[in-house]
Amino acid sequence: MKRFLALLLCVLMVVALLAACGDGTQGNVQGNVQSDAQDSGESSDQAGSTTVVIGGQSDLVTLDPGNMYEPYANMISYAAYDMLYRVQTGTMGTPEPSVATDYTVDDSGLVYTFKLRDDVVFASGNPLTAKDVVWSVNRVLNMKESNAYTLIKIVDKVEATDDYTVVFTLTEPDASFLVKLTSNAYCILDSELVKEHGGSDSGGDTAKEWLDNNSAGSGPYIIESWTPQEQLVLQKNPNYWGEAKNIDTIIFREMTSVDAQITALKNGDVDIILGLNTETAKQLEGVDGITIANGPTALMTFLVMSRDEALSPEMSNPKVQEAVRYALDYEGYLALGGEGCTVPLNFVQQGFSGGLTRDLSTDGRDLDKAKALMEEAGYADGFDITLTCASNNSEGLEWTTIAQKVQQDLAEININVKIETLETTLVYEKMRDATMPFYIMFWSPDYYDINNQTAAFLPGVGEDGTAYGNRTKWERTPDNEILWELANQVQVETDEAVRAQLSEQLQQEYAKDNPLAFILQHPKTFAFNSNVFDNVTYNDLCKIELCELNVK
């Protein structure tokens, strides 16, 4: 009897567990059989519909444009929503008109007036008008705890003067305003639809939960379903106002392992993979029907040398810091980074206004100069220093590999580097506390304009360790005031040619003295099935440009 009771209890526990997991609804089976097309490595085509599968690790945590911030956020927001301006294909954030046809800005640089297209409709069938733009902007303006708010807080007020005219008044002149307009913060939402699901433009918005599983935009695709860390399904928007592509369904699969992505691409389970780097891409070299491609990114890796004498009297010396820049074997780092890597002169990457690369023929490694600088600084015999390195990587290039190369390079000028590897979040914390004399770090912008770089890298910036001026204890002084003067001009200059010139001048001045050594700007490596696509375009804001995808 006791055995019967015990057995019964065990069965009940299992049944209760299963019942607790379930919600009683049925699943959605997309198809019962895989098509022959997939087996032959072509995109799946079931009952005349075309499905493309992308494998990668997105770390998406929300699909609400007002809350998005993650690196892959704009890949999805560009597929499902429109903005007034969008990033031009294949560029690093160059804005081009989308829903807006053109704009004017007044003499004060504060008032921007945009004319809107009159043929844009949302997926719901509602027409997109100026009131939707105003509502969408005001919604994010009232979400102060959101990352998206940082890009929109420059807006003092936004008004619709008629159905197809929107006027933005800024709090201060900002030459990067058009670039900011291309981000997910400025996605135009179907205000009527979102209001029905808790949306508000005056605070207390509760539409996030609905927007995490649906879209309310006018982009070429609509969000069909999303299971975080599992997959996201986009369906063609039947009411799309622009030129439609020939793909009906795009599935983004979360694949946390690069090996799994590579195998899945080889086997035809996915059509595009995003998680490659120079090393792992070698596994796909020469594989029939697979193309390996590179796209430029704004990610750069650099060495940070604190000016805090208490941390290291030797490494904080500006002459030693310059010696380090001359001692680095840039050609060697380019070889480590692989095809598509460049060496930025300093804090403005290629693709940004006036971005300069280091001229390695005249300004590359120069050990004689480095040794002379060490002697001038009084450290001809060298010194010992700890290089802190997080267990992290830049587009797959491990920081420990970079650290070993730095150790080897600096040994040539008698700097004895001891490598200390720590957990990433701990390094970030120490960085904000400004307690490391010498460390490796990377940086990528929050928006694609040089104003973002100046806010991060100028002397004195970043209270409480939020930017590199404060993190390195590099003070703003009359000697480096020229950097601030130039940056202030860049901030408001709207003529692109003049702005690029100012930017170049700023970088040349910055190169004369700074506490950083910029090593690499990295490319993004990805691969696709060339039986399915002729080409796959990439830009760093949207990653894969889903709107441009067309199957053969």
Added chain:
Amino acid sequence: MLSLQYQSETFRKDVSDLLRYIIRRLCLMVVLLFGVSVLVFLISHFVPSNPAAANLSQTALNDPEIVAAYEAKWGLDKPVWEQYIIYMKNILVNHDLGTSIRTGRPILDELKQYFPATLELSIFAMLIAIVLGVTFGVISAIFQNKPIDHIVRAVSVSGVSLPSFWFALLVMNLFCSVMNIFPSGNRYDARLFAPNGGTGLYVIDAISWNNWPLLSDVLAHLFLPALVLGFFTMGLITRQTRSNLLEVMSSDYIRTARSKGMKESRVVWRHALGNALVPVITVSGMGFCNLLGGMVFVEKIFSWPGIGQYAYLAAVNLDFPAICGVSLLIALTYVVVNLFIDILYGVIDPRIRYQ
């Protein structure tokens, strides 16, 4: 009549013993979960970092207004003890585990999404471990010191000594890349199925929906991660079964059974194995709990969207509510599995009493 009365009294006593035992264990469980919540809350809050820095962009961090709004929204501006009281009040009064700082979704919804994936994988890993482990253990004991015993022992030693990430990459390369007979990751073919409701245990869902192509696809996706995850426990069970069976086989009652002319297979399966399996159940229970430890690597390599990856992301983003939610769930799983094992003892061995 007397016999019926005796049976009825025995039944009442058994029920009463069992209920008393379960109530005592449940009381202990509440104390344990409370302890876990305090410890996890304190440890995670004293990590030298802060969630605002982990979750806000650099531009946002430069803006005190945004940082203040963020900290106010998530209650990070309050003292730790006050945060803990609010957290516990929400659990006890509203049955709410809070909202994830990282994703903004309710923790309960997230656990409901990720836990079934891990549970399904763990159950299949245990099935593989127990079936293979017991079979190998019996074979090894029967053919003691024969070549097959050495082979089985080598496999079981590999099971307990091979790092799971290495073994995972090995089987993925062999079965997915070279032989192309199993999918390389995820829980199902994206072109075949889109998850929407059900239990989240896709094997059960596929059966309940009579969707046999889906069932075969889900099982194909389950096999390799379950094999990798169960390999360690299989090694333990093989060794345990072998040594127990060898010990039991030298017992007097086995000698008696043999002397009565009973067939060797009947002696092993009918008389020896039952007794040899009692300690194996303990090992299996511990093995199940160990699976949760190895889950992060296996889930990462096979892109399995389970609780291991969720816990990892919660930890690196200092998502306090998620860290606490996962910790409570794992503690609860440990306790329930152990209770389950303890009750199972009674099924296997009638001499064991619930006291």
